Amino acid sequence: MLTSQRKTELYDNFSRVRERIENAKARRGAGPDVALLAATKTVPAEDIVYATENLGLTLAGENRVQELCAKYPDLVGKCDLHLIGTLQTRKVRDTVGKVSMIESVDSLKLASEIDRRSREAGVVTDVLLEVNIGREENKSGVLPENVGGLLDEISSFEAIRPAGIMTMAPICTSEAERRKYFSETYRIFIDIYLKKRHNIIEPVLSMGMSDSFEEAILEGATEVRVGSALFGSRNYAQTL
Numbered sequence: 177m178l179t180s181q182r183k184t185e186l187y188d189n190f191s192r193v194r195e196r197i198e199n200a201k202a203r204r205g206a207g208p209d210v211a212l213l214a215a216t217k218t219v220p221a222e223d224i225v226y227a228t229e230n231l232g233l234t235l236a237g238e239n240r241v242q243e244l245c246a247k248y249p250d251l252v253g254k255c256d257l258h259l260i261g262t263l264q265t266r267k268v269r270d271t272v273g274k275v276s277m278i279e280s281v282d283s284l285k286l287a288s289e290i291d292r293r294s295r296e297a298g299v300v301t302d303v304l305l306e307v308n309i310g311r312e313e314n315k316s317g318v319l320p321e322n323v324g325g326l327l328d329e330i331s332s333f334e335a336i337r338p339a340g341i342m343t344m345a346p347i348c349t350s351e352a353e354r355r356k357y358f359s360e361t362y363r364i365f366i367d368i369y370l371k372k373r374h375n376i377i378e379p380v381l382s383m384g385m386s387d388s389f390e391e392a393i394l395e396g397a398t399e400v401r402v403g404s405a406l407f408g409s410r411n412y413a414q415t416l
């Protein structure tokens with residue numbers, strides 16, 4: 177059971193984040209709706225279930241396959257699940273079928289394995305290509321110039337639907353710098369999807385986190401991934 181204090185905190189956080197999303201959409205003007213994905217790493221399943229039942233949460237994203245599998249029995253049927261963290265090929269099998277989307281595809285090898293395991297499971301898995309927009313070394317994601325090529329390569333796969341683009345902007349000092357990365361990602365998204373090189377209905381552009389989702393919305397995000405602004409700082413559970 178969540179304490180009444182925790183319930184109030186979650187209610188306030190969800191309300192505030194939704195209000196900030198609405199305000200950012202109003203500032204942006206005409207454009208797509210913006211989905212709120214709750215980034216739930218380290219958040220107890222109980223809190224997530226509470227949010228689905230009481231706060232209108234419909235979409236959650238986990239980073240690690242092990243944590244996804246541990247929470248899955250509690251979450252199945254409660255909300256849509258995405259994998260948003262780096263995925264190793266050998267863990268694809270445990271992921272496929274549990275999530276409706278894998279947001280972190282950055283290689284042909286990984287895409288092939290998702291396709292193979294999805295065919296085995298008789299499902300089609302939506303994927304996003306993760307772009308390393310800051311060209312950071314040792315960071316996951318495809319370099320911007322390679323996104324189109326990888327999409328072309330995987331578009332013949334039967335059991336994968338390349339639904340859009342995801343990015344984690346570098347940790348930036350200024351709002352202007354973050355917006356620059358988001359707008360560069362948006363340009364890639366436009367080139368690929370809105371110019372119909374890939375015929376996907378309502379393509380997804382997943383970018384923006386607690387510290388940056390408003391800027392991401394202003395630059396064209398269709399999905400924001402918010403963790404700490406919804407659930408509190410990440411070691412919250414340990415400090416109880």
Ligand SMILES: *Cc1c(COP(=O)(O)O)cnc(C)c1O
Binds near residue numbers: 384387401
């Ligand atoms: C943790 C995480 C987020 C959310 O980060 P917050 O700063 O807690 O909002 C978004 N995307 C990914 C891939 C994450 O791992």
